[in-house]
Amino acid sequence: MALPLLFVGGWATLITCLCKFVHNLGINSVLLTVLGFVVGLGLSFRSSSAYERYMEGRRYWATLVLTSQNLVRLIWIHADEREGDLGKEDLLGKITACNLIVAFAVALKHKLRFEPYAHYDDLQSLIGHLDTFAQAAGAPNTSHQKPPNPLKTTGEFLGVPMAISNPRKELKRAPAPLGNLPLEILSNLSAYIKDLFNNGTFKVSIYQTQALNNLSTLNDVLTGTDRVLNTPLPIAYSIAISQVTWVYVCMLPFQLYKTLEWVTIPATMVAAYIILGIALIGNEIENPFGNDVNDLPLETFYEELMRDVAVITSKAPPRPGDYVKSALNLPLFPLSQGGFEQWSDKGVEGIREGLRARARLGQAVQEKSGMKEASGREVEV
Structure with a gap:
């Protein structure tokens, strides 16, 4: 420029x-x-x-x-x-x-x-x-390379198109x-x-x-x-x-x-x-x-x-059994802090009932959050 x-x-x-x-x-x-x-x-x-x-x-x-x-x-x-x-x-x-x-x-x-x-x-x-x-x-092969030309270097710095090197020259000189x-x-x-x-x-x-x-x-x-x-x-x-x-x-x-x-x-x-x-x-x-x-x-x-x-x-490729049965695995968080062993004792129906309860909990939290946002807007008005 x-x-x-x-x-x-x-x-x-x-x-x-x-x-x-x-x-x-x-x-x-x-x-x-x-x-x-x-x-x-x-x-x-x-x-x-x-x-x-x-x-x-x-x-x-x-x-x-x-x-x-x-x-x-x-x-x-x-x-x-x-x-x-x-x-x-x-x-x-x-x-x-x-x-x-x-x-x-x-x-x-x-x-x-x-x-x-x-x-x-x-x-x-x-x-x-x-x-x-x-x-x-x-x-x-670098034998053909010439020492830097001050005029060319200056031209490249100033952005003169004629001074800019052709990047394809390496392909031609191969x-x-x-x-x-x-x-x-x-x-x-x-x-x-x-x-x-x-x-x-x-x-x-x-x-x-x-x-x-x-x-x-x-x-x-x-x-x-x-x-x-x-x-x-x-x-x-x-x-x-x-x-x-x-x-x-x-x-x-x-x-x-x-x-x-x-x-x-x-x-x-x-x-x-x-x-x-x-x-x-x-x-x-x-x-x-x-x-x-x-x-x-x-x-x-x-x-x-x-x-x-x-x-x-x-x-190594993970094995699902290692982390599914881990004591740190909380399958029904945030409904329960119980781990794999605790929930496996409840049986299939108990686990499914817990899943339904978690769904109801999530809906209740969402409704409560919506009510807070609505009341906040009313206060601002």
């Missing part, structure tokens, strides 16, 4: 000085109204389309977290562990599969940021044992095929699920169907985020909106001078800051997967998923 605002300030100063000391170039403000309407439509379309892409990216990552949690829970709880050494193999296999689900999220983050290799610190330890194209390609790492991780997960089917540790058909459906949903997330990344606003729209916006900003000093005179300069800069700022926000959030401040916090998402997976796998 700094460079465009400096240009607008210089332009407004030039026009104001010409109008003051040479010849009055002020024009009717009707043009301001007409152009303002067009610019408003253009910026509204630009911002709404960019925000839609931003929210679509967020929905895909929410779907990824939800599906990953479901798949981890299915594998951890519903995949049986056999006896002896086979049981240890089954347990380590389940842990490895859960780690691969986390690795999918991490690999997708890197793919969406045009980081196609497998050597990154948060990824290498999760997929180092897999045979993938990214793993075979090794680390990127010494070997890089494949599609998230898709290859899904293939390994599919092979693991198939192995569970074959060895009989994943017996219930509905769980098998759910596991395959979750893998399919993860594939949908992969293709959907790729669509958001690689389908920007058509260039014709971007150029037209940019041109109309700059015409409007450049015409402001001519239309404001008659009314504001010297105040035209700061007024034009303030208006340009607002208008160009809205346009810049649209440009920035159009790709919601980058490293900018306003982009989606992908690191937070996958770290949250990693913590959730660690919580699920931190204990």
Whole structure:
């Protein structure tokens, strides 16, 4: 924003000085109204389309977290562990599969940021044992990299479009095929699920169907985020909106001078800051997967998923009998503080009568609460 605002300030100063000391170039403000309407439509379309892409990216990552949690829970709880050494193999296999689900999220983050290799610190330890194209390609070749150019660095800081590096250059300079790492991780997960089917540790058909459906949903997330990344606003729209916006900003000093005179300069800069700022926000959030401040916090998402997976796998699959028969279990709270043993002595009819009493208690509490709220409103009146 700094460079465009400096240009607008210089332009407004030039026009104001010409109008003051040479010849009055002020024009009717009707043009301001007409152009303002067009610019408003253009910026509204630009911002709404960019925000839609931003929210679509967020929905895909929410779907990824939800599906990953479901798949981890299915594998951890519903995949049986056999006896002896086979049981240890089954347990380590389940842990490895859960780690691969986390690795999918991490690999997708890197793919969406045009980081196609497998050597990154948060990824290498999760997929180092897999045979993938990214793993075979090794680390990127840095011999072609040039020392930082002060002009380029300054241009990037000022937001000059020509100075911003192309994030796809790593893909073009790859010494070997890089494949599609998230898709290859899904293939390994599919092979693991198939192995569970074959060895009989994943017996219930509905769980098998759910596991395959979750893998399919993860594939949908992969293709959907790729669509958001690689389908920007058509260039014709971007150029037209940019041109109309700059015409409007450049015409402001001519239309404001008659009314504001010297105040035209700061007024034009303030208006340009607002208008160009809205346009810049649209440009920035159009790709919601980058490293900018306003982009989606992908690191937070996958770290949250990693913590959730660690919580699920931190204990052996729970056995309902352990907590149902616990002395701390109060089945009919708040009606009774009695535990499992006390209520099991009452028989089925006694338990059902207690359930009916708890329902009546809940209704009575609700009615009492409603009466208190009504009396409180009467006091306020």
